[in-house]
Amino acid sequence: MSFSDKFIQNFVEGERYLYLLKGLGNTLIITVFALIIGLVLGFLVAVVRSLHDKTGSLKILNLICRAYLTVWRGTPTVVQVLIMYYVIFVSVNNKVLVAVIAFGLNSAAYVAEIVRGGIMAVNQGQYEAGLSLGADNTRIMFEIIIPQAMKACLPALSNESITLLKETSVSGYIGLMDLTKGADIIRSQTYEAMIPLLGCAFIYLVLVMGLTSLTKRLEERLRRDER
Amino acid sequence: MEEKTLSIDNMNGGSEAGTGRKPVITVNELVKSFGNLEILKGIHMEIEEGSVVSIIGPSGSGKSTLLRCLNALETPDGGEIEYRGQKLSLMKDMTFLRSNVGMVFQHFNLFPHMNVLKNITWAPVKLKKISKKEAEADAMRLLRQVGLEDKVHAYPAQLSGGQQQRVAIARALAMKPDVLLLDEPTSALDPEMIGEVLNVIKDLAGTGITMAIVTHEMHFAREVSDTVFFMDSGVIMESGSPEDIFENNDNPKIMSFLRKVDT
Numbered sequence: 001m002s003f004s005d006k007f008i009q010n011f012v013e014g015e016r017y018l019y020l021l022k023g024l025g026n027t028l029i030i031t032v033f034a035l036i037i038g039l040v041l042g043f044l045v046a047v048v049r050s051l052h053d054k055t056g057s058l059k060i061l062n063l064i065c066r067a068y069l070t071v072w073r074g075t076p077t078v079v080q081v082l083i084m085y086y087v088i089f090v091s092v093n094n095k096v097l098v099a100v101i102a103f104g105l106n107s108a109a110y111v112a113e114i115v116r117g118g119i120m121a122v123n124q125g126q127y128e129a130g131l132s133l134g135a136d137n138t139r140i141m142f143e144i145i146i147p148q149a150m151k152a153c154l155p156a157l158s159n160e161s162i163t164l165l166k167e168t169s170v171s172g173y174i175g176l177m178d179l180t181k182g183a184d185i186i187r188s189q190t191y192e193a194m195i196p197l198l199g200c201a202f203i204y205l206v207l208v209m210g211l212t213s214l215t216k217r218l219e220e221r222l223r224r225d226e227r
Numbered sequence: 228m229e230e231k232t233l234s235i236d237n238m239n240g241g242s243e244a245g246t247g248r249k250p251v252i253t254v255n256e257l258v259k260s261f262g263n264l265e266i267l268k269g270i271h272m273e274i275e276e277g278s279v280v281s282i283i284g285p286s287g288s289g290k291s292t293l294l295r296c297l298n299a300l301e302t303p304d305g306g307e308i309e310y311r312g313q314k315l316s317l318m319k320d321m322t323f324l325r326s327n328v329g330m331v332f333q334h335f336n337l338f339p340h341m342n343v344l345k346n347i348t349w350a351p352v353k354l355k356k357i358s359k360k361e362a363e364a365d366a367m368r369l370l371r372q373v374g375l376e377d378k379v380h381a382y383p384a385q386l387s388g389g390q391q392q393r394v395a396i397a398r399a400l401a402m403k404p405d406v407l408l409l410d411e412p413t414s415a416l417d418p419e420m421i422g423e424v425l426n427v428i429k430d431l432a433g434t435g436i437t438m439a440i441v442t443h444e445m446h447f448a449r450e451v452s453d454t455v456f457f458m459d460s461g462v463i464m465e466s467g468s469p470e471d472i473f474e475n476n477d478n479p480k481i482m483s484f485l486r487k488v489d490t
Contacts, residue, residue: 128300129336133350133402134326143353147340 010195016186020196023182024203030099030178031165037104038164039157042111045069047141049112050119054127055137065112072109078170080106085174095176099168107164114160118153119145151222158215162208169204179203248275251311251406251437252297252328258305259292266292268461269306274406274439279432281448282441283472284458285484290441291333293458294408297439298328311405326354329404333411335391337383343370343394344379347401355402362401369397373427389420393427400431407431409440445488449473457481 001009011017045065052062072080084102085095092098122145130140172181183200187193250273257270266289274280282290295301296308299321308315310324318324338346347366351357357365370376373393383391392412399407412428413421425447432438432451442448448455448469455472457465459480465472476482 123336125332125334125336126338128330129332129338131300131321132298132325132330132332133398134322134354135350136320136322139353143349144338151340 006192006195010186010190010192011199014189016189019177019182019185020179020199020203021182023177023179023200026096026171026177027165027168027179028207029096030103030168030171031161033100034103034107034168035161035164037100038107038111038160041104041108043115043146045108045112046115046119047146049116050145051137051141053120057137069109069112072106073113077103077106077167078173081170082173095171095174098174099171099176099178103164103168106167107160110160110163111157114153114156115146115149117156118149118151121152122148151219154215154219154222158212158219161215162211165207165211166204248277250274251276252439253309254293254297254306255308256306257293257296257303257308259289259296259301259303266461267296267303270461270463272456272463272466274437275453277435277437278453279438279440279451280454280456281452282439282456282458283443283445283448283484284456284464288458289461290458291410294330294410294439294441297406297408298325298330300330322354326350326402327405329399329402329407331392331395331399331407331409331412333414335383335388335395335415337391337395337398339383342380342382343375343386346383346394347398350398351401365401366397369400370394372400372430373397374423387420388416389423392416392420392424396424396427396431404436406437406439409438409442411441411443413442413444443488445473445485457484459484 011020045068048058048061048065052058081099081102085098089098089101119141126144126148127140130144135144168178169180171178172184177185179200183196186196190196252272252274254270254272257267258265259267270289270293272293282293284290292301296303299315299318303316310328315321315324338349341349344363344366347369348359348362351362351365352359367376367379370379373396375390375393375397378386378390378394383394386394396409396412409428413424416424421444425444428438428440429447429451440448440451450469452469454466455469456463457472457478465476465478465481472481473485
């Protein structure tokens with residue numbers, strides 16, 4: 001069979017491209033919403049941890065955050081997804097929703113440490129300048145420190161979003177048809193591994209390249225402010 | 228004619244005796260350590276309303292630490308500081324004190340993600356709830372005062388050190404502080420930029436604002452100060468008028484210090 005015959009067999013016959021298309025849709029939905037959860041929750045955890053480090057306040061919240069970071073960064077993503085689906089959300093049938101929560105919580109743990117690193121990298125003098133004008137800790141954190149920290153940790157956050165996108169490929173463990181699972185279904189129907197798997201890899205690659213150029217443009221825009 | 232003579236007499240009497248004006252800041256028995264290192268070992272000091280005081284002395288003598296205690300950037304280990312009769316140790320929240328006691332830092336600490344205008348208006352708009360329009364008009368007036376009205380939309384990274392420090396002074400003044408603290412305002416500057424910053428501070432001294440300046444610029448301290456404090460090893464070794472410290476002085480430590488810096 002020629003390449004084009006194989007291509008037609010794997011993607012066109014029986015409208016098999018729909019597996020990839022639906023899978024891609026799920027992959028994107030999971031990535032986008034998990035990223036939103038990850039960024040928001042990660043930021044909050046980072047702020048709690050940093051305010052605690054700077055001022056000694058928020059003791060209990062800080063303890064909760066540290067426990068969360070230890071557990072979520074100390075266990076494999078696949079295991080977290082399985083536990084979420086089979087143990088915690090056992091009565092929830094919406095697999096995409098469970099995946100969004102599982103990947104969101106996982107990503108937030110990494111985002112939190114990235115943002116905390118960015119916050120620590122901002123000069124202590126910035127914090128003191130805010131204090132000396134009469135601002136309180138929370139306002140300084142959100143209006144002075146975090147905008148600067150963002151710039152410092154944007155490359156790492158962009159990296160984290162790429163990792164998240166690729167990590168969603170384990171969604172198949174809970175029987176969710178994401179991009180990877182879609183390609184694997186085609187493989188199981190046509191007994192042809194190369195074409196669907198390479199096709200799936202190619203789509204991930206394009207997505208990652210798009211994400212990279214997007215964050216690059218964002219970085220440039222943030223940097224332009226200071227020149 | 229008579230009125231004029233009277234008021235001059237009053238002023239002379241006031242500054243000589245040092246009791247004619249109300250103290251804005253009073254420091255008593257102030258002690259501060261960092262770990263095992265005792266930086267301040269019982270400081271007494273009074274800053275009178277409308278006066279300009281300089282704190283001079285060798286490196287490591289505690290000048291900056293003392294200044295930073297005055298707006299609670301450092302928490303004392305002992306003793307008491309009062310701002311207009313209110314004890315700092317009893318204040319629950321330092322934001323009121325700090326919005327009244329402005330500070331200019333050695334390294335400027337301008338906000339790099341805001342332009343000059345935003346740097347100056349941020350605190351008045353966000354903390355004093357002054358309208359943006361009013362705050363911007365105020366900022367323009369302050370920028371004219373420090374000679375930088377053409378830099379209103381520049382970002383800190385586009386300015387020289389001297390320009391950044393002048394913006395930092397404008398930013399502190401925008402809160403209309405009761406007292407302005409300046410922590411070695413020219414120590415991080417290239418030599419050719421020191422003059423422009425000192426001139427701004429000199430002009431400011433003429434406006435009647437209360438100022439405390441930690442500085443290594445002895446000519447400047449002598450010219451601008453009402454009172455000079457000489458610190459050494461965590462205590463105020465001597466204080467008095469610039470003449471008392473710089474001329475009519477026989478303290479060997481002070482004389483040796485002045486010889487070293489006055490070359």
